[in-house]
Amino acid sequence: MPAGFVQLNGGEIIEQDYNATWIHRYGEPIPPGSLTSLWSLSVAIFSIGGMVSSFCVGFVSEWLGRRKAMLVNNVFAFIGGGLMGMSKISRSIEMMVLGRFVIGAYCGLASGLTPMYVGEIAPTSLRGALGTLHQLAIVTGILIAQMVLLPFCPESPRFLYIVRCQEHQAKSGLRRLTGRQDVGDLLAEMKEEKRRMDMERKVSIPELFRSPAYRQPMVIAIMLQLSQQLSGINAIFYYSTSIFMKAGVQSPVYATIGAGTVNCAFTVVSLFLVERMGRRTLHMLGLGGMCVCAVIMTIALALSDSIPAFVSMLAIFGFVAFFEVGPGPIPWFFVAELFSQGPRPAAMAVAGFSNWTANFLIGMGFQYVADLSGPYVFLIFAALLLFFLVFTFFRVPETRGKTFDQISASFVQRPDGLLDMDMGLDADKLSTELDCLGEDLN
Incomplete structure (x- = not known):
């Protein structure tokens, strides 16, 4: 999930508020170094909230159930939004930072709970497409979608049957989700999964790395999460307006809105491709395309005096488009596919922590690295994208059309x-x- 997407166009406004608060408190403008530090902290604290809450995904999902946990999680969104909304009125930088932390905690839980729920309720043939719909909900307004629609969704039938042993409720949920009265084949698949689950106990996080059976899929899960966040996408989202300004774009705000439009449009494209081309192929296509766009972006920014501004703009649009084709939606639901019911909650927690840690590093360090490297900062991301592309080609299996048991096998x-x-x-x-x-x- 491109967590930085909520940051579009907000950087300049927040910096102005920080400066006004500083003048109100100390009677002088905020020093540039302090402003950069506070802004970087405001960006990075979001990821820290996600890192902390991602470790609670397994416990919360087993304690409350998938659906109820997602509903309760929305309380954090209201609290965080309230704190940030009141920070300007209260002239409090601290309230803004705390609000960002709470919103990060909300997103950390949502980014683990939602793919788990979607992966468990989706039929095998549509699991990838429905997993991509989660990403589409994010880029079109995750809070509205969950608050309005989630109360009408049934609990995960897999959770009800396999974890809670509630066969009648699981059948009812399957009928609502599929529109079929005869769900015997789907229930038989879950019975077989439960039979296998009864033979294996819940897996703790340390056991994921100690057991040879889980070690390799766990490495793949972590690398996929890193490929999403270390791709440079959040650098684009966090600092898109300033990048467009440096590229000489006359109306950078509209260019940033254009990037958001591309973001939504190509999420829809991925929705129709993921079950036809497969997860692995789309992920490699996305990584390769982003790598090429990062190189073009670097050249365009470095030679901005002689290269038209629209080249860097097109490179950024292409970068965002390729991200939404593969690295955006795929890593989250791919992790849920790699593990059976026993190790899945712990695996989602580790994967989420890896994702949010990388998000934190980018949010906290990008501005400093960009100041040192200038336009060549995106060559670093190009090198990382090439590495992840090679890793995906040699180490990541295809999961399209396979049941959870077949993938584990x-x-x-x-x-x-x-x-x-x-x-x-x-x-x-x-x-x-x-x-x-x-x-x-x-």
Whole structure:
């Protein structure tokens, strides 16, 4: 989730408010160094709130259930919004920073709870498309969508049946979600998942890294989250207006609004492509396109005197478009797909913490690095994008059209101690190969 999207056009306004508050308190304008530090703190504290709350995703989702936890979480949005709204009236920088922290806590829980819920209620054939709809809800107004629509949503049938053993309620939820009266096939799939779950206990966060069965998917989950935040997308969102101004764009505010429009439009594009092209392919397409756009952006900004401003503007629009095609929506629901019910809450917590930590580092450090590197700062992101592209090509499996059990089965222990990550391995082939292996060992 591009957490910085809520920051569009807000930087200059907040800086003006900070300066006015400083003058009111001390009778003089705020020093430039202090303004940069306060602004960076205001940006980064959002991520700290997300980092803290992301570790609570597993506990909260098991305690309250997926749906109720998302409803209760909206209280944080009201508190955080109230604090930020009152900060100008109260002339309090501290209220703004605290409000940003609380909003970050809300987003940290939402970014873990929502993909988990969507992944559990979605049929296998539509899991990617519905996962992308989560991203679309974010860019078109996550708070309004959840407050107005969520009370009418059923609880996750997988949670009701597998965790709470409430078969009747699970059937009712399946009927509401699918519009079918006969949901026996879907219930049978969940029964098989529950049977497997009964054989494995809940997995703690340390066990995710100690167990060879979980280590490799956990590394993939973390790298996918890092590929989203270290791509440079939040640098674009946090500082888009100033980037357009430096590029010589006459109306940077409208250019920033244009970037937001591209953001929404290409999320819709991803919605229709994710089940046709697959998660892995779209993620690589997005990373590769962003890498090229980052290089073009660097050249355009470095040679702004001789290159027209629209080139850097198009590079930024392309950067945002490729982000929404792959790295924007895919990492969140991909993590939910990689793990079965037992380790999923802990895995979502670790993935969320990784995402928000990277978000914090970008929010806190980008302005300082940009001041030192100038337009060449985006070459750093281009190098990171290239690294993540290579990692995805060699290490990330395709999960399109596979059940949770089939995806988990693709990470199997081989006799040499390594993990088999055959991109096209299905359950029947896996079962046959394991039977043959057992006969060979006997």
